[in-house]
Amino acid sequence: MVTTRAAVLRDRSGDFRIEEISVADELRPDEVRVRIVASGLCHTDLLVRDQVLPPALPAVLGHEGSGIVEAVGVAVATCAPGDRVVLAPLSCGRCRNCQSAHPMHCVYWGPLNLRGRRSDGSTVYRGADGEELNGHFFGQSSFSGQVVVPQRSVVKVRDDLDLTLAGPLGCGLQAGAGAVLNVLAPRPGASIAVFGAGAVGLAGIMAARIAGCDPVYAVDLHPGRLDLALELGATHVVDAAEDDIAGQLVRATGGGVDFALDAVGLPQTARSAVDALTMAGAAAIAGSAGSGKDVSLGLTQLMGRSVHGVLEGDTVPALFIPQLMDLHAAGRFPFEKLVRTYDFDDIAAAVKDSESGETVKPILLH
The missing domain is CATH 3.40.50.720 (NAD(P)-binding Rossmann-like Domain)
Incomplete structure (x- = not known):
């Protein structure tokens, strides 16, 4: 197990609590372990906080993560340790929609991204006392300093893209x-x-x-x-x-x-x-x-x-997110103007500013 800090949500409409948690370090063949550099805060995270949407609590949320690949499973071919990545929602890759280049309309999108578990019902996230925590939110749970994600959720990014700004490309911006x-x-x-x-x-x-x-x-x-x-x-x-x-x-x-x-x-x-x-x-x-x-x-x-x-914009994230990166580099998609960064410990201030409308897109720096 890898020990890290995470924002854990335990009570409906409650505060995110910064806690020390454990993340399994044994990867399945198609999984990737990523050290999170930054994570956007999205309105969907707050809908889960209020239990308008699943998963059930306690849970580790966050679904606009960017970071560095630390380890990969034996079957992973799309990224390698040291790669800079943005994380995107999960899709099965096998249903008719995925096979016809509409993975964000995957037939199994709901359970894959909102159940809070791997497809077999397991979780890699545990609290300090060993209790299981729901996670795997949108394939990631990027309010944790370390995450384990399927390779289908991992998109490599340009070397010149600032990782502290990049996470929202995986959800709100591509949407x-x-x-x-x-x-x-x-x-x-x-x-x-x-x-x-x-x-x-x-x-x-x-x-x-x-x-x-x-x-x-x-x-x-x-x-x-x-x-x-x-x-x-x-x-x-x-x-x-x-x-x-x-x-x-x-x-x-x-x-x-x-x-x-x-x-x-x-x-x-x-x-x-x-x-x-x-x-x-x-x-x-x-x-x-x-x-x-x-x-x-x-x-x-x-x-x-x-x-x-x-x-999610009916995109193929592995293709569309790089297109947005190129547009950003050309000055045609200046999403940095939407962003305000917060220290991870200041997640309560980020939530407050998001709900008041003061900040369009808060980003938490791990």
Whole structure:
């Protein structure tokens, strides 16, 4: 066993506690042990904290990890000790969706990433007294200083990419950018509205600029985030506190936007994204406020329009994350503007700033 520090969540809606835990050091053939350098804090971590989503507690969460490979199993061929990596959600590699280049829509995505265990029900994470801890969250649990992950979750990164910033490429950033570039695939000059200017939405706005969209509308409640959206590629901003957002967009565009991205995942934002569409328009619902949320859509409003539910940008992480790295190196995907770093011990401050909207993407430095 390897001893390390981790943020352990033990109580529903409770605080993350920094504890010493043990991580199994005996690797299965397809597993990789990674020393975590940094990990993004995502809204999904907080949904688990409040037990809106699994796994059950106690658990080690975190799913936007970056780090250094320390050891590999005998069957691992995609990385080696010393490699700099970003960790991405897990997929089975065998189902029809994985085999058709849609691993983020893996048929087994839920149990693989949210169960808190390996597929056989085991866990490599244990508390100081030997108790089993749920982990393997999104294939990783990067709120631990050491993690054991399947090689399918490991993506090598450029040598010139700052590892302290890179972790969110594995979740929030690929989720927003992929929803625009891979799913909506707008043509140059197409109009788009992005609901929510958090990490997913702002990644979508940067992607819309890359795709040549014009106009690009950003909708959010926070003035600071709307200012950032303008800096990152939005041409217009809309205060989400105003009435009839969809109607405003329809009137401003003379009939509705060609594309819409809901990066919030609430019933009202999903409905607004669809209502704002022009005929033949398409909406991507990429945010999630948890299970048990329903949205009502008018059947006539769907005529000639399409709605896509999108998980993690429907990407192939091993291909798409390097593309985002290249765009970042070229100055076209400046995600560092979303980031604020925190010492790992200051996770409570990172949570507070994330929930208040003060920080778009907190990153914990191990």
